[in-house]
Amino acid sequence: xxxxxxxxxxxxxxxxxxxxxxxxxxxxxxxxxxxxxxxxxxxxxxxxxxxxxxxxxxxxxxxxxxxxxxxxxxxxxxxxxxxxxxxxxxxxxxxxxxxxxxxxxxxxxxxxxxxxxxxxxxxxxxxxxxxxxxxxxxxxxxxxxxxxxxxxxxxxxxxxxxxx
Amino acid sequence: xxxxxxxxxxxxxxxxxxxxxxxxxxxxxxxxxxxxxxxxxxxxxxxxxxxxxxxxxxxxxxxxxxxxxxxxxxxxxxxxxxxxxxxxxxxxxxxxxxxxxxxxxxxxxxxxxxxxxxxxxxxxxxxxxxxxxxxxxxxxxxxxxxxxxxxxxxxxxxxxxxxx
DNA sequence: CTGCTTGCAAACATTTTGCAGTTCT
DNA sequence: AGAACTGCAAAATGTTTGCAAGCAG
Numbered sequence: 001x002x003x004x005x006x007x008x009x010x011x012x013x014x015x016x017x018x019x020x021x022x023x024x025x026x027x028x029x030x031x032x033x034x035x036x037x038x039x040x041x042x043x044x045x046x047x048x049x050x051x052x053x054x055x056x057x058x059x060x061x062x063x064x065x066x067x068x069x070x071x072x073x074x075x076x077x078x079x080x081x082x083x084x085x086x087x088x089x090x091x092x093x094x095x096x097x098x099x100x101x102x103x104x105x106x107x108x109x110x111x112x113x114x115x116x117x118x119x120x121x122x123x124x125x126x127x128x129x130x131x132x133x134x135x136x137x138x139x140x141x142x143x144x145x146x147x148x149x150x151x152x153x154x155x156x157x158x159x160x161x162x163x164x
Numbered sequence: 165x166x167x168x169x170x171x172x173x174x175x176x177x178x179x180x181x182x183x184x185x186x187x188x189x190x191x192x193x194x195x196x197x198x199x200x201x202x203x204x205x206x207x208x209x210x211x212x213x214x215x216x217x218x219x220x221x222x223x224x225x226x227x228x229x230x231x232x233x234x235x236x237x238x239x240x241x242x243x244x245x246x247x248x249x250x251x252x253x254x255x256x257x258x259x260x261x262x263x264x265x266x267x268x269x270x271x272x273x274x275x276x277x278x279x280x281x282x283x284x285x286x287x288x289x290x291x292x293x294x295x296x297x298x299x300x301x302x303x304x305x306x307x308x309x310x311x312x313x314x315x316x317x318x319x320x321x322x323x324x325x326x327x328x
Numbered sequence: 329c330t331g332c333t334t335g336c337a338a339a340c341a342t343t344t345t346g347c348a349g350t351t352c353t
Numbered sequence: 354a355g356a357a358c359t360g361c362a363a364a365a366t367g368t369t370t371g372c373a374a375g376c377a378g
Binding site for chain 2: 078079085099101102108110112114115118119122127128129130131132133134135136137138139140141142145
């Protein structure tokens with residue numbers, strides 16, 4: 001695992017160098033943070049962690065580093081409902097999908113090789129070379145469902161009733 | 165089709181009224197615009213169209229109306245890659261999915277009942293009541309693929325090389 | 329009349345950018 | 354040395370909100 005990390009860091013730094021880019025401390029630290037994650041995170045999470053870690057880094061650099069890692073396919077953006085995006089590292093469990101509760105935001109993961117395969121086929125048939133994919137699946141977890149059942153009838157509500 | 169529109173508008177207005185809400189001109193016009201779409205759109209598109217149409221409306225109202233329509237399940241947000249969201253109307257072809265080209269943004273749609281069904285099963289098994297879902301599938305269309313092949317080697321590039 | 333809605337402008341949250349100084353190779 | 358990088362603060366996006374005035378029922 002640690003070995004795996006070193007290998008990926010090594011791979012990243014040499015990829016950078018071979019392109020005339022620098023493997024700066026900030027860049028590597030962002031990657032290290034990413035490799036250490038198990039969950040989803042956003043730019044602020046990375047920034048906060050590195051600050052805590054006393055690594056001198058700015059918000060702009062975190063954004064730039066994450067964009068760089070995304071191009072290297074070391075992190076990926078996934079949507080987690082309600083117009084919000086989070087990153088997750090690409091290594092580790094590949095091609096799992098997320099179901100999130102539309103009410104409380106709870107996330108469940110699953111993977112379905114059969115679905116993956118079919119998507120591969122469909123995109124090829126459509127003239128696309130598959131690069132990456134993930135799903136946004138909204139549902140109601142049991143708790144929220146029960147809760148809402150009482151409060152039902154709430155249809156076409158006003159987004160922000162402002163007064164109140 | 166026009167009948168279908170009237171029916172849905174009727175449905176929307178009475179749903180609003182039954183909740184003590186008003187079916188104002190702005191609200192209805194946003195819905196009309198939505199029903200007339202074939203593609204994806206964002207709040208700005210709606211605003212621009214209504215302005216052109218001489219309908220007095222403000223940006224804030226468009227956002228509020230869209231949020232309202234989303235709660236009514238008349239529009240839905242879908243992610244179209246690169247952290248960007250667009251709306252699409254819910255009626256019409258249901259549960260199709262999008263593959264977009266990661267380079268040029270071209271969108272292709274498809275639908276796969278078998279996949280839909282499997283997702284339904286998986287979410288139920290996980291204790292979720294499925295509400296809605298869509299996929300984000302990134303690929304490379306043939307043209308972009310060809311184009312990139314010449315320019316290859318571009319790995320781990322710097323997001324914004326800033327100088328020049 | 330009452331109170332839901334609107335428009336405006338200010339507020340916000342998030343991400344990007346220009347530039348001068350710093351660091352890497 | 355020289356190009357690439359960083360930090361900062363300003364700017365750009367995209368969306369939300371408070372409030373006074375305006376309509377709908």
